[in-house]
Amino acid sequence: MLDIKSLRENPEAAKTKWASRGLDVDVEALLAKDVRRREIITELEQLQHTRKASSKEIGMKKKAGEDATEAMAAVRAIGDQISALEKEKAEVNEALDLELLSLPNFPHDSVPVGHSEADNPVIRTWGQPVEMDFEPKAHWELAEALGIFEFERAAAISGAGFSCLTGAAARLSRGLISFMLDLHITEHGYTEVQVPLLVNDDAMTGTGQLPKFAEELYRVPEDNLWLIPTAEVPVTNLYRDHIFDADDLPMSLTAHTPCFRREAGAAGKMTRGMNRLHQFDKVEMVKFVKPADSYAELEKLTGHAEAVLQKLGLHYRVITLCTGDVGFSSAKTYDIELWAPGQQAWLEVSSCSNFEDFQARRAKIRYRNEQGKPVMVHTLNGSGVALPRLLVAILEQGQQADGSIVIPEVLRPYMGGMEKIG
C-alpha cells in the first residue's frame, strides 16, 4: 500500500510512476475521497469533543442533585449525529482502503522502463553451458529412465501439476534444502525459522496477496485459512504490528516451506515435467532493514541466492524486471534464471525483490529511528532458491551420455557420498 500523504503531495509523480507500469490511475478521484475523509474526521472530532464535555457536566450536575434532563436530550442528539458520521467515515475509509490496497507499488528509478518480459535486460551471466557431445535430454526423459520422478502416481492422488520424487531424487531434494539453509545460516547471517503453512486473511493482506490475487491461492473455507504460496507470507508477517529497535535491524530470516499455487490461467505455459507445479518446496530469505540500506541489501540478498547456484556449479543469469513486468508489491526485482540445456530454455529459480515500505505499511512493520520516532521498515525477500527447477537444472546440466546424472560435489555429503545417479 502506498502512502496517501505522498499521493496528496505529488499526484503527478504518482501518475507517471503508474503509467510506467502501463496503468492509468484516476488519482484525482482518489484524492477527492481523501479530502472528504478528512472533513468527516474534523467534524466528528468536534462533535465528540462537545459530547465529552457535556457528559462530564451532566455527571457533575447529577452529583450535585441538579436536574440535567435538558442537557441529556441535547447530548443524545449529538450522539445521533456522531453515529451517522461514523457510518459515513467507515464507508469512505473502506472504499479508499480498497483502492489503495489494489494499487501496485512504484517502480524504483533504477528500474528499466519496458512493457513486458521481452524488455527485461540481462545484467550478468555466470558460468558456461556444459559442453556435451550428445543431444541433451529434457529432465522428464532423464528422470523417467532413472525411475526417480513419478508424475502419474502423483496425478492419480492429486491431479495434474503435482510431483512425486522417488529414491535418489527425493534424497537430493532433501539434501538441497539442508544445503541451502546451512549456507544461509552459517555464511550469510540468516536465522532459520519454521512457520505455519496455513495463514489468515490479515497475513495475506499484509504481504499483498489479498485482496487482488485470491484466485491464485488455495483456501480452507471451514477455517477461514489460506495455504501459503510462498514462505514470504508467514515469515514477513511474523513481525506484523511490530516496532523494531534500530539495533534489531537488519534482520535476516530464512525458511524452508512447501508453496501452494493454483496457477490459474497458466495452463500450457512450460507445464511439462517439473517446470510448474501446484505444490513445490522452496527456501526463502526475508529481510527487514532500514530504508537507507534497502538497495544495498537487495544486492546482497541477490548475491546470497547466486551463491547457492555458484557452489552447485550451475550456469545461470540475472535479469532486472522492467517497469511493465515487475511484481505488484515490488519496487525492484532481480530474477535469477538457470539454464536448462535439455529444453534450451532459461528457468526462473529465484526472484529477489525490494518492496521498500509497501508491505511494511500494509502490515504495520516499523522501527524506532534515531529520533525515537516509529517509521516504516523496508522489507525484502528472495528465493534462495526454489527446488523443482533447481532439480531440473541439476539433472539437465549434470546429465551424461549414458543418461546418468553427476551430483554436484557440495551435495555429496548430503547424499551419503553418492557421486552420481544412475
Added chain:
RNA sequence: GGAGAGAUGGCUGAGUGGUCUAAGGCACCUGAUUGCUAAUCAGGCGUACGAAAUUUUCGUACCGGGGGUUCAAAUCCCCCUCUCUCCGCCA
C-alpha cells in the same frame, strides 16, 4: 470437543458507570547532586489520525477484536479470537 479462569502501556500491575487526563512498580531517557561498576532526587517516557503552526501546540480515538446499552463505558450486555488450568481425543 467439554468445563472453568483470564487478556489493561516495553514489562509488571491496580482500576466494576462520571476529573481515568488509566494509579503504583520495573525498565528506559534527561537534568541535578553525591568522589566511583552506582545510589538519591526532580522531570520525562505509547500509538494512530486530524487541525493549526513549522519541528511545537491543540483536539479526537485507542484498555485482545467487533457490536450493543447509556447523557456518559477499561468498567454493564452480546458475538468472536487468543492464552492458561482440568477433562476427552491424539502424532
